[in-house]
Amino acid sequence: MRICFFAGTLSLGGIGKLTLNLTKEFINRGIEVDLFLLKSEGEYKDLIPEGARLFVAEGNNLIRTLKFIQYLRKEKPDVSISARQRQDLGNIVACLFTNTRPIISVHTNVTSENQWLSKRNVFTDFLTTILYKFPDKFIAVSKGVAEDLKFRTGVNDGKIKTIYNPVYNDNVIGQNVSINVEVEKLINEKKQYLITAARFTVQKDLFTLIRSFSIVRKKMNLYLVILGDGPQRDEIEELIDELNLSRYVIFTGFVDNPENYINYACLYVMSSKWEGFGNVLVEALGVGTPVVSTDCPSGPSEILENGKYGELVPVENPEMMADAIIKTIKNPPPANKLIDRAKEFSVSSIADEYLKFIEQK
Numbered sequence: 001m002r003i004c005f006f007a008g009t010l011s012l013g014g015i016g017k018l019t020l021n022l023t024k025e026f027i028n029r030g031i032e033v034d035l036f037l038l039k040s041e042g043e044y045k046d047l048i049p050e051g052a053r054l055f056v057a058e059g060n061n062l063i064r065t066l067k068f069i070q071y072l073r074k075e076k077p078d079v080s081i082s083a084r085q086r087q088d089l090g091n092i093v094a095c096l097f098t099n100t101r102p103i104i105s106v107h108t109n110v111t112s113e114n115q116w117l118s119k120r121n122v123f124t125d126f127l128t129t130i131l132y133k134f135p136d137k138f139i140a141v142s143k144g145v146a147e148d149l150k151f152r153t154g155v156n157d158g159k160i161k162t163i164y165n166p167v168y169n170d171n172v173i174g175q176n177v178s179i180n181v182e183v184e185k186l187i188n189e190k191k192q193y194l195i196t197a198a199r200f201t202v203q204k205d206l207f208t209l210i211r212s213f214s215i216v217r218k219k220m221n222l223y224l225v226i227l228g229d230g231p232q233r234d235e236i237e238e239l240i241d242e243l244n245l246s247r248y249v250i251f252t253g254f255v256d257n258p259e260n261y262i263n264y265a266c267l268y269v270m271s272s273k274w275e276g277f278g279n280v281l282v283e284a285l286g287v288g289t290p291v292v293s294t295d296c297p298s299g300p301s302e303i304l305e306n307g308k309y310g311e312l313v314p315v316e317n318p319e320m321m322a323d324a325i326i327k328t329i330k331n332p333p334p335a336n337k338l339i340d341r342a343k344e345f346s347v348s349s350i351a352d353e354y355l356k357f358i359e360q361k
Contacts, residue, residue: 002032003358004077004100006068008087010035010042013199014165014279015083015107017044021166024049025351034077038064038087043254065090072098079103079358081139085110085128092131103358104132105139109148109298112274116202129153137357139163141277144298161357164302166350167282168342177260180252183225187264193223193250194325195265195289197258197280200230202273205294207239209271211318214243216325224249225265227258263287266329273315275299285309286342288335292324309333309341 003026010016023033033052037045040056048054057067072080072094082091083105095102114120132138132153138160140146146162149155179187186193194213198204206226213224226249240249255261258280262268268284270293277299284291285303291310293300304310310333311324 001358002034002075002077004034004036004072004075004080006036006080006082006087006091008082008084009037009039010044010048014277016042017279018165018167019083020044020047020049021169021347022351022354023052025166025347026355027051029351031355034071034075036068036071036080061090065094068094069097072100076100081105083107085124089124089127089131092134096134101137102135103137103139104135105141106145106149106276107141108276109145109274110152111148112297113203116273125152135159137161137360139354139357141165142299142302144302145276148298161353163350163353163357164345165277165279165282166345166347167279168286168344168346170286170343170346177257179257179260180250180255182250183252183261183264186223186225186250191223192221192266192329193225193264194267194269195225195227195262196269196271197227197262198230198270198272199228200232200236202232203275204230205271205273205316206232206236208294208316208318208321209269210236210239210243210245210249212269212271212321212325213249214245215318215322217245217248219326220329222248222266222329225252225261226250227252227255227261229253259283259287262289265289266332267292267325269321269325270294270300271321272296272300278303281310282342282345285338288339290328290332290338292321292328294321303341303345305341309338 005019007019026033035052036055055071057064077100079101080091081103082088088104091102132155140160140162143162146160240246262284268289268291274296281291281303294315295301295312296315311328313320313324
């Protein structure tokens, strides 16, 4: 079997990471894997597993599509899996001219995203509704995403399979890995810190987390470590200064080893307004770190089983988030319980589900 991941780019984010996780697992099982990119860039590009073949087609949309069709006709992969809306449309069109079957993997709750961002591309939505009639297999990364997919596009329920993201890896904590000097000092001095990892965007709503942290700081001597960066950096720093929290908040920028930071935290906090799944929640559970998350659409409530494995709070509610943080720190769940839950999202077991769905007639 040959599988093509029509990935676009291998940039930071859940899609890039899960693509490489599955690529490595499939290759280890003797399956041939091609990665077809539209840009020769991305923070994960240097992490492509040995044995994967890389194809890159740069240029305008027409040139890219023609090159992709040429690739499909020459290399003849059995399936081509895409995971971003624009690539989905190109994937479907290209596969119509070949014998390769397209599989569409949907990673976000588009309805919620459009509502929060007050955006909607009517033409893209129209094309999506038309072209999504052709594939016979869709993968949704959560049940909430599956419901949204049906609502938006009318895709038949029988074509959609919910397969959670392949996240858990029991060898994820690296030895002799460099850690930010300020965070290392907190660890050595045994000072407690909360942690989050996010791109600084509207979706991740770090403003609610920071306001919540301000409330918690009045009751507990904690620090906040923020992994990541993004366009809202200046606004976030202004709020931190306004709340007199600068001494207690550490920015690390993007890091390659978030689990090494999360492992030492007393709590992981997700403050998103919407998600598709929420990979980092599983990463936190996988190292036994308790979590608090917004009950946003879609993913966190499924990962945490409606609060069984971590507190869920309403979106944009710093007061309730602060209460949940304090409650969890004072009464943390057993680490082994959290790790056992994370193992349900192991790369190996999720790869099994992918292959079973791909081979299904």
